[in-house]
Amino acid sequence: MKKIAACALLACTTAIFYIEPVAAQGSDATPLPGTVLAGQGTMRFFGLEVYQARLWVSPSFAPERYADHPLALALTYQRNFTAQAIAKRSIEEMRRVAPFSPEQAERWQTALQAALPDVKPGDTLTGIYQPGSGATFRLGPRVVGEVADPEFARLFFGIWLSPNTSEPALRQALLTARTQARP
Numbered sequence: 001m002k003k004i005a006a007c008a009l010l011a012c013t014t015a016i017f018y019i020e021p022v023a024a025q026g027s028d029a030t031p032l033p034g035t036v037l038a039g040q041g042t043m044r045f046f047g048l049e050v051y052q053a054r055l056w057v058s059p060s061f062a063p064e065r066y067a068d069h070p071l072a073l074a075l076t077y078q079r080n081f082t083a084q085a086i087a088k089r090s091i092e093e094m095r096r097v098a099p100f101s102p103e104q105a106e107r108w109q110t111a112l113q114a115a116l117p118d119v120k121p122g123d124t125l126t127g128i129y130q131p132g133s134g135a136t137f138r139l140g141p142r143v144v145g146e147v148a149d150p151e152f153a154r155l156f157f158g159i160w161l162s163p164n165t166s167e168p169a170l171r172q173a174l175l176t177a178r179t180q181a182r183p
Contacts, residue, residue, distance in 0.1 A: 030056050031126050031138065032072040041173030049078040053160065055174040063175050066161040067131060067154040073174075074126040077119045087113035090156060096166055097158035100151075108152050115145025129157050 030036065035056035043050045056072040091109045094100070100108075115137050119125055128136040134148040135156055147153065158164070165171045 030072070031074060032056055032070060032128055034058055035070065035072060039174040039176040041170045043167065043170055051075040051077045051079075053170065053174060055160070063161065064163075066157065070131065071129050071157065071161075072126055073129075073157060073160060074124050076122070076124045078121050080118070080120050082118045083113050083116040086116055086119070090159060093159040093166060094155040096164045097155045097162040098164075100155070104151075108147065108149070111147045111149070111152070112156075115147050117144050127157065129153050 035058055038055045038057045038061065040052065040054040042052050052075070054074045054076075056074075058069045058071070061069045061071065087109045090112055091105050094108075095105075115135075116125065117123075117139050119139075124140060126138045128138065130136075132150050133153070134146060134150055135153040136146040137144050147156075160167070160171060160174060163171075
């Protein structure tokens with residue numbers, strides 16, 4: 001029995017953040033005209049699926065200059081999360097991308113919390129990024145909010161696309177099709 005418990009503990013500790021490619025599912029219809037599906041992956045925490053992510057980018061997209069291109073990132077949640085929890089975690093992850101003031105953090109967290117709905121398993125929350133504009137959020141096809149701050153939007157999408165992301169394997173999965181297609 002001790003061996004089983006030890007193996008279970010080891011499995012949990014080695015799979016804290018496990019990312020796996022997601023098989024194509026549903027429609028590949030783009031949520032943003034002029035973009036194509038770049039890649040997809042699954043975010044796991046302690047072996048539990050948190051969300052499935054899909055990234056659409058413009059044909060000229062270059063990962064090292066992600067903030068220069070329009071894109072859409074869709075997260076299909078597998079767990080319940082409040083808007084407050086999503087906003088708080090987003091601000092924590094944005095700090096990995098670049099530093100910002102406590103005042104900005106407070107302002108952005110409040111704006112993001114107001115822009116996002118609570119989510120439940122099966123909900124797809126899509127963030128739309130247009131350079132210099134900010135971020136628009138959709139739940140399914142319906143716009144639910146926006147944060148009209150270009151610096152916020154750059155750092156927010158950097159959670160997944162910046163080389164400083166806390167989840168480099170998910171970043172790679174999201175960029176796989178684009179990096180494989182590049183010369």
